[in-house]
Amino acid sequence: MKPRFDDRIQNFPLPPNTTPCLTRRTLLGLLTAGAFAGLPRTARAQACSTGAFAHELPIASLSFFPDGNTLISAGQDRLVKFWTIPAGALFRSVTTDAVPVQLAVSPEGRWIGVAMQGGLLEIWSADGQKRRSLVGHSGTVNGVAFTADGTKLVSVSQDHTTRVWSVVEGKLLRTFSDTDAMNQVAVPAAGHVMGRGRSPAQRGVLVTAGTQVYRRLLSSGAIQQTAPGTAFALSPDGQLMAAHDATRLYVNAFPSMSPLASLVEKQAATSLAFSADSKLLAIAYSDTAPRLYSAPDLTLIAQLQSNGGSSLAAVTDPQNRYVAVASDRNIYLYGLPSGAPVPICFMDIACSAPTSSGLQYFEGGMLYTLGCGESIPVGFACSCNCVPGNCPCVYDTGCACDSDTGCSCVSDTGCSCDSDTGCSCVGNVGCSCDSDYGCGCVGDSGCGCDGDVGSGGGCGCDGDLGF
Numbered sequence: 471m472k473p474r475f476d477d478r479i480q481n482f483p484l485p486p487n488t489t490p491c492l493t494r495r496t497l498l499g500l501l502t503a504g505a506f507a508g509l510p511r512t513a514r515a516q517a518c519s520t521g522a523f524a525h526e527l528p529i530a531s532l533s534f535f536p537d538g539n540t541l542i543s544a545g546q547d548r549l550v551k552f553w554t555i556p557a558g559a560l561f562r563s564v565t566t567d568a569v570p571v572q573l574a575v576s577p578e579g580r581w582i583g584v585a586m587q588g589g590l591l592e593i594w595s596a597d598g599q600k601r602r603s604l605v606g607h608s609g610t611v612n613g614v615a616f617t618a619d620g621t622k623l624v625s626v627s628q629d630h631t632t633r634v635w636s637v638v639e640g641k642l643l644r645t646f647s648d649t650d651a652m653n654q655v656a657v658p659a660a661g662h663v664m665g666r667g668r669s670p671a672q673r674g675v676l677v678t679a680g681t682q683v684y685r686r687l688l689s690s691g692a693i694q695q696t697a698p699g700t701a702f703a704l705s706p707d708g709q710l711m712a713a714h715d716a717t718r719l720y721v722n723a724f725p726s727m728s729p730l731a732s733l734v735e736k737q738a739a740t741s742l743a744f745s746a747d748s749k750l751l752a753i754a755y756s757d758t759a760p761r762l763y764s765a766p767d768l769t770l771i772a773q774l775q776s777n778g779g780s781s782l783a784a785v786t787d788p789q790n791r792y793v794a795v796a797s798d799r800n801i802y803l804y805g806l807p808s809g810a811p812v813p814i815c816f817m818d819i820a821c822s823a824p825t826s827s828g829l830q831y832f833e834g835g836m837l838y839t840l841g842c843g844e845s846i847p848v849g850f851a852c853s854c855n856c857v858p859g860n861c862p863c864v865y866d867t868g869c870a871c872d873s874d875t876g877c878s879c880v881s882d883t884g885c886s887c888d889s890d891t892g893c894s895c896v897g898n899v900g901c902s903c904d905s906d907y908g909c910g911c912v913g914d915s916g917c918g919c920d921g922d923v924g925s926g927g928g929c930g931c932d933g934d935l936g937f
Contacts, residue, residue, distance in 0.1 A: 518800065518815035518841055521823030521859060524560075525549065529796035531783050533573040533582075535596070538787035541794055542582065543801060543816075544570035550584065550598060551818065555792065556803065558814035560839040564598040572613050576620040577660065581637055583623050585611035591625055593637060602640045606633055612653045615676070617688070618660040624688075626652035626678055632691055646691025650680035657688070658724070659706045675725060677704060683713050685727060697727045703742035703751070706788075710766055712751050714739035719753070721766040730766045741783045745806055746790035754781035760795045762809040772809030775802065815841030822859030 525545030533542050534555075541553045546569050552562035568586040575582055575596075582594040589607040591614070594600065609628030616623055622643065623635045628651045634644040655678045674688045683699040686692060697720070699713025704724060711724040719735045722728060741754040744765060751763045752774075760774040760781050774795060783796040792812065795802045801816035819828040819839055827842040 517811075517813045518817060519826045522815055522817040522826035522828070522841055523799040523822050524551065524553075524801045524816040524818055525799045526821035528780065528798050529782060529801065530570060531572045532785045532794050532796050532801070533575045534785055534787045534794070535575050536577060536579045536788050538789035538791060541785075541787075541801070542573055542575070543796065544573050544584070545799070547821070550582075552598070553801070553816055554838075555787065556812060556814060557840065558801075558803065558816045560816070560818050561836065562598065563818070563820075564594075566592075571610060574614045574616055574623075576616040576637070577618060578620050580620065581616070581623075583614035583616065583625075585614045585625060587611075589627065589629070593623060593635075593640060604633075604635050604640055604642070606642050606645070607631065609651075612651070613655040613678075615655045615657050617657050624655050624657060624676055626655045632676075632678060632686075634688070644689075644691070646686075648678070648680065652678040652680045654679040654701060656702070656704050658704055658708045677702065677711070679713070682715075683711070683727075685725060695727050697722060701739050701742055703744055705744040705748035705765070706746055707748040710744065710748060712742050712744065712765065714742060714753065719763075719768060721751070721768060731768045733768050740781060741785075743784050743786045743793065745786045745793070746788050750786070750793075750807055752784045752786060752793045752795070754784035754795055754797075756780045756782070760784055760797075762793065762804070771807070772804075774804055774809055775811055817841045819859050824858040824860070826859050828859065 524543060525547050526549075527546035529543050529545045531544040534540070535542075539555050541555050543551050543553065544566075545551070548566045548569055550564045550566060550570060550573065551560060552564075553560055566584065566586060568588045568590045570584055570586050572585040573582060574585075580596055582596065582598065584592045584594060586592070587610045589609055589611065591604040591607055591611045593602045593604065604623070604625070607625065607627040607629055609630075611625050611627045613626045614623060616637070621637055623637055624632065625635065626632050626648070630648045630651055632646040632648055632652060632655065633642060635641065636643055655676060657676050675694075676686050676688045678684050678686060679700055679702050681700065683697045683702050684693050685695045685697075687694065697711070697713060698715045698718070699720060700715055702711060702713040704711055709724060710730070711722045711727060713720045713722070714735070716738050717734070717736055718732050719739070720732045721730045723730055737758050738756040739753050740756050743752045744750065745752070749765055750771070751765045751768070752760065753763070754760045757780070761770060762772045762774060763770055774793075781795055781797045784793060786793045786806070791806060793804045793806060793809070795804070799821070803812040803814060803816075804810060805812055817826070817828050817839065819830070822828065829840045829842045831838055
């Protein structure tokens with residue numbers, strides 16, 4: 471790899487007015503390195519074209535940062551990705567040690583809690599670069615939540631325990647034995663959104679859900695009250711709790727858990743989220759399109775569009791502007807309070823089919839990725855205009871891979887699937903680099919690039935299909 475690309479990975483600034491030529495191989499390395507910074511200004515992007523995906527495998531969790539300008543996603547492809555809002559630009563990708571199940575961002579935005587399969591639980595710095603393992607769970611960690619002051623992290627696991635950890639020290643403070651495997655946990659917010667503090671009954675409380683919803687003491691884990699539901703959400707103002715048990719949708723007062731409204735809804739709800747003003751309720755389902763209701767009366771406001779896949783996560787931004795939904799491998803953004811779709815594309819070129827192209831540009835030495843179709847914002851340096859996708863075809867997902875003809879595709883990985891030609895050269899075998907097509911220019915040799923050998927300076931990428 472040339473020093474120019476080493477510099478990008480280390481976050482060193484590029485010289486001004488630089489327009490580098492990226493190969494697919496280099497692009498994958500950059501995305502995996504997680505060396506990209508947030509978008510400093512709003513940029514428009516069109517809705518995704520066919521074959522564009524945010525992750526290679528289904529997305530399990532979403533979480534907003536407190537300012538609402540960054541969204542993070544966790545996929546079953548073992549990647550946590552960082553996106554700008556509302557542009558939907560990918561700027562960082564961090565690999566996890568196991569499949570992530572749920573994410574949580576601390577109230578002040580300093581920490582990220584990452585719950586994973588295999589009993590793994592970690593606290594990350596806000597940029598995902600510093601990570602601390604919290605050792606204690608023996609089964610998949612299904613849920614995590616920070617306390618309102620951000621000093622503690624609460625986790626629930628398939629091992630029938632709820633654990634409370636010190637965020638700064640990473641120490642286990644308390645362990646509670648559960649009657650069943652808990653799937654979700656939440657701690658009441660500070661109540662600042664509506665200018666109200668929490669009542670005494672709300673302080674020192676947490677809520678978990680397994681076969682039903684439990685209101686418990688944070689100090690001892692003692693169960694104070696139960697209510698129907700296997701998935702739930704607490705409103706930011708601390709006054710409401712919504713729950714779903716695959717038969718009915720409920721809105722209860724909190725912390726009393728007295729019923730306020732309910733309706734029959736024979737769907738499998740996977741995630742519920744109140745808007746920041748506590749007046750709206752978004753719900754994701756495993757078997758139908760997401761929905762947006764008013765709260766607490768449960769009037770249907772909108773049936774949200776999706777790609778028809780299973781939706782495992784719905785989150786609202788703390789600034790009361792958007793709701794984001796993860797549907798299979800895609801992310802969709804909707805405006806509040808109407809639920810109208812926001813026409814942007816959350817796209818990672820590394821896991822999108824070559825039938826879909828992504829726009830790449832640098833600013834301050836940092837790389838941003840958007841769906842193609844819009845002009846690059848003024849002041850940004852273009853990197854080869856639109857770059858075709860490079861889906862690695864993990865388990866034949868993410869691109870066409872018709873019969874995998876023409877690619878080595880060992881274990882169905884490494885296949886770029888450009889009309890079944892132009893294999894991404896697993897092990898550098900079978901890569902002829904004819905016409906610079908699909909090869910990635912191993913050793914930076916064989917690239918036409920306006921007569922410049924390799925992908926060094928002066929590469930305009932004319933006619934080289936964006937490489």
